[in-house]
């Protein structure tokens with residue numbers, strides 16, 4: 001049994017590859033169904049910074065990794081050679097450590113961000129719905145969520161935490177100046193859109209327009225933040241009057257293409273337009289950045305603010321790493337117990353079988369005993385068995401590589417699958 005991870009993230013792959021491999025909330029169930037054709041169990045964690053696949057199965061890690069790579073190849077339609085340039089792999093407790101670091105916000109572009117913890121929980125919940133989760137993988141994800149919570153409660157890593165959304169607003173403010181005088185158009189009213197709108201309001205933006213595919217959602221968000229809702233079909237018009245556009249819709253296609261923005265710019269008499277696209281896949285055609293007076297940024301352009309955020313939290317990162325290490329040790333111990341559970345069960349059954357057979361033979365030879373005397377004999381023989389087995393079971397629990405389980409199996413002539 002082995003936990004395997006295959007992933008692509010903001011440190012290993014350019015945005016052009018990350019957006020190809022990204023799996024939106026809406027297509028996650030379909031992607032999990034496809035993954036099932038390659039591995040029996042799996043969880044897909046796809047956020048704006050990464051797409052990772054975790055699996056646990058009985059074959060050795062190489063087979064699981066090959067299967068996941070084949071799945072990615074099918075999804076991306078690129079050669080294995082090309083794919084291998086961007087992916088990283090990891091096994092067992094190293095894979096768990098990586099997942100725990102993600103849940104803690106240590107692997108995020110914006111260190112300490114909160115959103116990723118919910119995304120880890122959500123990834124497990126969606127995989128559960130498709131029946132792709134077994135006990136070990138569930139335990140790994142539960143432990144990750146617990147680690148993420150502990151890190152945030154026991155360290156200051158998320159104190160006054162930033163998020164990609166808040167950094168996008170700050171970048172816009174840095175480029176354009178006073179937000180109070182600006183009209184901001186937000187495209188997307190999901191989690192990211194909600195955060196962008198909230199931060200924009202906190203930073204003093206007075207005119208906020210929210211465009212979303214589902215109008216009711218734009219309406220609801222606009223109502224809470226005193227903004228104005230609009231339809232995606234009104235974007236051309238909205239572009240003419242906006243100073244800042246922040247896009248964060250989970251669409252698989254461009255929402256703003258070159259022609260739409262170019263046409264709008266013709267009606268703006270030299271007024272600059274700042275466009276910040278934090279969606280993965282991107283919502284804005286990259287060519288838009290070539291249009292005069294348009295200042296286009298994508299999520300990878302947020303690195304400057306991200307780096308200074310990391311620096312401010314450096315002391316807390318060390319404390320967070322200690323919590324991660326502690327939780328990895330706990331999972332490793334649980335994992336070892338799980339691996340030896342069948343052999344311990346078989347060992348205890350064999351001992352109980354011998355104990356009860358020998359006791360009933362002895363009882364037949366003795367004169368009739370009172371209930372109290374019989375119970376004493378039962379308790380005494382059970383205690384002898386428990387004491388004898390204590391050390392072998394402890395010996396199995398400290399087993400690192402499975403060899404001890406095999407040795408105990410041979411010594412006691414056990415069949416772990418079918419205890420006699």
Ligand SMILES: NC(=O)c1ccc[n+]([C@@H]2O[C@H](COP(=O)([O-])OP(=O)(O)OC[C@H]3O[C@@H](n4cnc5c(N)ncnc54)[C@H](OP(=O)(O)O)[C@@H]3O)[C@@H](O)[C@H]2O)c1
Pocket residue numbers: 025026047048115163164165188189190191192193212213214217248249250251252278279280281
């Ligand atoms: N969550 C974050 O903290 C975060 C941070 C940085 C970047 N992002 C990026 O932001 C994007 C949205 O993430 P999210 O977390 O906000 O997701 P979410 O909560 O699931 O919301 C998805 C949003 O995308 C819209 N959408 C989905 N499919 C669409 C389509 N085909 N055409 C137009 N709009 C569509 C949805 O509109 P409906 O209301 O009509 O469904 C909704 O507004 C993703 O690209 C993500 O990578 C998210």
